[in-house]
Amino acid sequence: MSTQTAPALVLKSGPEAKAFLAEVDAMAATQVEACYQCGKCSGGCPLSYAMDYQPRQIMRLVQMGLREEALRSRTIWICATCYTCTARCPRDIDIAGVMDALRVKALRRGLRPAERNVGVFHQVFLDYVRCLGRSYELGLMLVYKLRTLRLTEDLLLGLKMFKRGKLAVRPEASRGRDEVLAIFREAAAGDAGAAAGGATGGTGAEAAGPAGGTRSGEAKGGGAR
Amino acid sequence: MTEEPLRYAYYPGCSLHSTAREYDLSMKVVARAAGVELLEIPDWNCCGASSAHVTDPFLGFALPGRVLALAEEMGLDVVAPCAACYGRLAAAREEAARHPDYVRRLEKATGRRLSGSSRVWNVLEWLSQERVSAAVREALKRPLEGLAVAPYYGCLLVRPPKVTRFDDPERPVTMDRILETIGAVPVDFAFKTECCGASLGISRTDLVSELSGRILAAAADAGAEAVAVACPLCQTNLDSRQEAAGLRQGRTFDLPVYYITQLVGLALGASARELGLGRHLVDAMSLLREKKLA
Numbered sequence: 001m002s003t004q005t006a007p008a009l010v011l012k013s014g015p016e017a018k019a020f021l022a023e024v025d026a027m028a029a030t031q032v033e034a035c036y037q038c039g040k041c042s043g044g045c046p047l048s049y050a051m052d053y054q055p056r057q058i059m060r061l062v063q064m065g066l067r068e069e070a071l072r073s074r075t076i077w078i079c080a081t082c083y084t085c086t087a088r089c090p091r092d093i094d095i096a097g098v099m100d101a102l103r104v105k106a107l108r109r110g111l112r113p114a115e116r117n118v119g120v121f122h123q124v125f126l127d128y129v130r131c132l133g134r135s136y137e138l139g140l141m142l143v144y145k146l147r148t149l150r151l152t153e154d155l156l157l158g159l160k161m162f163k164r165g166k167l168a169v170r171p172e173a174s175r176g177r178d179e180v181l182a183i184f185r186e187a188a189a190g191d192a193g194a195a196a197g198g199a200t201g202g203t204g205a206e207a208a209g210p211a212g213g214t215r216s217g218e219a220k221g222g223g224a225r
Numbered sequence: 226m227t228e229e230p231l232r233y234a235y236y237p238g239c240s241l242h243s244t245a246r247e248y249d250l251s252m253k254v255v256a257r258a259a260g261v262e263l264l265e266i267p268d269w270n271c272c273g274a275s276s277a278h279v280t281d282p283f284l285g286f287a288l289p290g291r292v293l294a295l296a297e298e299m300g301l302d303v304v305a306p307c308a309a310c311y312g313r314l315a316a317a318r319e320e321a322a323r324h325p326d327y328v329r330r331l332e333k334a335t336g337r338r339l340s341g342s343s344r345v346w347n348v349l350e351w352l353s354q355e356r357v358s359a360a361v362r363e364a365l366k367r368p369l370e371g372l373a374v375a376p377y378y379g380c381l382l383v384r385p386p387k388v389t390r391f392d393d394p395e396r397p398v399t400m401d402r403i404l405e406t407i408g409a410v411p412v413d414f415a416f417k418t419e420c421c422g423a424s425l426g427i428s429r430t431d432l433v434s435e436l437s438g439r440i441l442a443a444a445a446d447a448g449a450e451a452v453a454v455a456c457p458l459c460q461t462n463l464d465s466r467q468e469a470a471g472l473r474q475g476r477t478f479d480l481p482v483y484y485i486t487q488l489v490g491l492a493l494g495a496s497a498r499e500l501g502l503g504r505h506l507v508d509a510m511s512l513l514r515e516k517k518l519a
Contacts, residue, residue, distance in 0.1 A: 027282065029323070046419055046420045046422075046436055046439075047420075047422075047432060047436070050429075050432055078425075078429070078432070080275075080420055080422055080423045080424065080425055081275055081278075081279070081380075081423070082380040082384065082420035082423065083380060083381075083384035083385040084380070084384065084418075084419075084420065086384065086385045087383075087384045087385055087386055087394045087395075094385070096385070100278055100279055100282070100285075103279045103280070104279070104280065104281060104282060107280060107281075115428070115429070117428040117429070118425065118428045118429065120428070121276070121424070121427055121428040122275070122276040122279060122280055123276075123280075125274065125276040126273075126276050126277065126280060126284075129270070129271045129273065129276075129277075129288070133268075133270040133271065134239050134242075134270060134271045135239040135271045135274070136239075137239070137240075137243045137244055138243075140427075141427065144427060144428075148428075153430065154427075154430065157465055157506075160465075160506055161244070161465065161506070164503075164504045164505070164506065165246070165504055166243070166244045166246075166504060167243060167244065168242060168243040168246075172239075172242055174268055174269060174270045174271075175267075175268040176268035176269070176270050176291070176295075177270070179270075179291060179334065179335040179336070179337075180270045180271075180288070180291070182334040182335060183284065183287045183288060183291065183331070183334050183335065184284065185334070186283065186287070186330050186331075186333065186334040187281045187283045187284040187287065190281075190283050190330065191281060
């Protein structure tokens, strides 16, 4: 028997609810409407204990068109994409793929990730890849620490790793970095198109929202600001 | 008898040039001993890891997609030792078949062609194929007798099964068999494919300590003296968070976390130095000395 606190949520119905479901289905190439709430995903999720909504509940939010609750959840940023849910779903829903779709939609909306540090990590990681064509672990850790002001956390561990030669001091650039930059530009251009398309798609939901103050075309913008 | 040597496009990925250099070193030691040529993909780029696919679907496809295109130019299959890189490359190959528009955009941005002709191999598939495992068996110099090792597969070697199409997603055995081949004792345990927390290792260290602690506890309780992994993220989390994980579990762990290629290299007679065994945070040498294996 379900003991969910559904009354706190404002239920939507009709085209708006259906539009959100359809958008998520299309992005994740799956069918969230097939979920019958068995809970196998939540039972197997190693991180469900740290989530605000269980994976099963996220599926329900999407089915009911509760866009805000889904996109502002911590769950989508706690999910480590281990694919246990996807591998086990008896309805063959790509649940981890749905989490990806929700994260992408949240960033395109300019929403700041509910788990701010996770968002900052992804952004700093990608900033290095964009510049160098490769990631740079030492730089990633330093910039992440400055941006999140978590300066002392792991300081000792970092020193130990450094002493063992685990952190390369010099960044390594790929000679293919121009092509990598072109890939980033193409991604941003595509995002701008997707955001505009969403706005004319009837809901207006993917247009640059006022919430984060970021332009929707900047895929990586949501994480940091 | 002159057989064509096995030849692969080698994609080390970023970690194998930094935190996981011992994985790179031991991979090359094993390849040399097994007579396999690894040709590093020239000008390779980062696969984007988790950060790309959680940010933008095209970016998540195109970064590994470019690496696949480079391997195709070499006319070779790719071997990717890092489980996360492997997962991203294998996923990109699947997506290329489903998203002709993504392929078009990638080709436009990079001026390269992607047809999906190069297959992607993870390190366990690569090690367990007949020719490599036969060569290892033949060259065995120092079987790891009496060493009880928990084979930890983690997530991305076996999931999502539609992408990896490798072993059993719940109860894989490939690494168990490899450990048997080199004379070690694989320890069966319940957390073989549970997640270590992966890229949350920097942003939510508390979660990674908890998840890694559960895995280490299951391995220790099953009688393992060490853990074997095939992923730099798994290694870093289980190794560097071991102390914190012990605090959360109310116990002390002392489980060295080896890359599977380090153990194979050791059995093939390579030195601790060649295999980078001094680079671990949890002392990786004492146990081996105690067992007279190093």
